Amino acid sequence: MYPISRHSPRLHLRELHPGDAEGLFAIYGDARATEHMSFDPRTRDDVDAIVARSITSAALDPRQEYALAVTDNGDGRLIGFGRLALDPHQPRAATFGFALRPDTWGNGYGTETVRLLLASAFEDLGLHRVWGALPAEHRLRPDHATRRAHRGGPHPRARPSRGPMAGLGDPLHPRPRVLRNSISELT
Known part of the structure; x- marks a missing residue:
């Protein structure tokens, strides 16, 4: 399915655009944000490649990955990144994850982002099972x-x-x- 677009009262979950690299770098390049992820901070070149790869994968048919921007409805700035990855071994199943800019933490955006991702997974994509994992560290x-x-x-x-x-x-x-x-x- 393309494009994905979902709104909540404060946030918009949408497809990534080439201009989103700077906003995504504010997350993936930040040591505080990546402390809670399975990788170290990314370089700007790494983030540019992630955005380009995500935009390319959105055009594939069948689509296997949904790499999505989380933006503020008020000013349109990118504050997060959400991902749904279809499981090739389980039909209609996916894993999900998300990350937010550290300066937005503590405002309920994480809860709102999860709700948007799950609504998209179940209602837009018709999935039956979605799961995420909390790493041991x-x-x-x-x-x-x-x-x-x-x-x-x-x-x-x-x-x-x-x-x-x-x-x-x-x-x-x-x-x-x-x-x-x-x-x-x-x-």
Whole structure:
């Protein structure tokens, strides 16, 4: 599907444009932002290549990756990056991830971004399963991760998992103690 475009009250999830490299570099080039990712800060050349590759992959048919800009509805500036990658081994399934500029943290943009990505995955793309992972070295405090999980809530079409993460409890009715204990074991 092309193009992806979804709005929330404050944010717009849209396709990347060539002019987004500077905004994405503010995330991928920042040591604070990449501290929570699986890679070190990127150079500007790296980010230019990521944007170019993402724009090229958006034109493929069938499309396997959705690399999307998260922009502020008010001024249009890029404040984040979201990604849905279709799983080649599981039809109608994908992984997702996102990153925000550190100067925007603490304003609920993460929750809003996750809601936009999941709505796009389930409603626009017709996926049945979407998952993300919290790396073991993640430095979020467990109480923050638990609050974010509760605020984001499940998508209306979400179903409890019977997979490897099933021990975290029912995603439709999360139990704070189970989530807190599970997340703290990962940090």
